[in-house]
Amino acid sequence: MKLIFLGPPGAGKGTQATGVSSHLRVPHISTGDMFRSAIKNQTPTGLEAKRYMDAGQLVPDSVVIAMVEERLAMEDCANGYLLDGFPRTVEQAEALEKIAAPDAVIDIEVPDEKLLDRLTGRRVCTKCSGTFHISKLADEKLCPVCGGELYQRDDDKPATISNRLNVYHAQTAPLIGYYAGLGRLKRIDGDDRPEDVFHKILSSLE
Ligand code: AP5
Ligand code: MG
Secondary structure: OEEEEEOOOOOOHHHHHHHHHHHHOOOEEEHHHHHHHHHHOOOHHHHHHHHHHHOOOOOOHHHHHHHHHHHHOOHHHOOOEEEEOOOOOHHHHHHHHHHHOOOEEEEEEOOHHHHHHHHHOEEEEOOOOOEEEHHHOOOOOEOOOOOOEEEOOOOOOHHHHHHHHHHHHHHHOHHHHHHHHOOOEEEEEOOOOHHHHHHHHHHHHO
């Protein structure tokens, strides 16, 4: 199964990808996570990506497409993939059609007014990469799963979040029409409990 998770920042793509990728036995490939890891390792790609990410802008198509093409050529993608955060422009979607066209595209939909709270309250574990919301944490700094230290993403500040939402509506939302036109789009109401969103995603794929 070759699957894409589309949806605005904070829709729950990363949260849902963990369970769905293990259920489908395909690797979870998040371009945002790949860039954050490249930044941590100070690679040339990471250094280039950082200035765009900090501003809430998209990293140039040529950089992202080359990175994804290389990743999809790896052995663990032989049975498919779950792409989270790619494609984000029509140019990226057209490139993916030539590399390994997706079977289905899940659009996780959440109203903008809910996204700001989800993103400003998000905390991520430095050790296991688990994602949480402060409203569900007993201790804002301690991972409830592995005990690792929690941090706030640099781009989860209100000013950057507002740029990311604008960029999503201008450059990524047109992909909803693009994939609907190809007959591969499945729309999911993401404004629901995480476990219910998970079941809706799996049912849509049956
Ligand atoms: P990326 O890391 O992909 O960020 P994003 O798309 O902005 O999405 P997020 O990771 O912020 O949200 P999510 O949908 O994964 O939500 P999550 O599950 O964490 O990209 C970062 C940057 O990298 C981009 O801005 C860009 O610069 C660059 N980049 C990446 N890919 C690129 C590309 N293809 N082209 C160009 N540039 C690219 O959940 C969020 C919060 O909500 C958490 O607190 C969570 O606990 C909570 N939550 C989740 N589900 C629910 C629920 N059902 N109910 C209540 N709360 C929930
Ligand atoms: Mg994510």
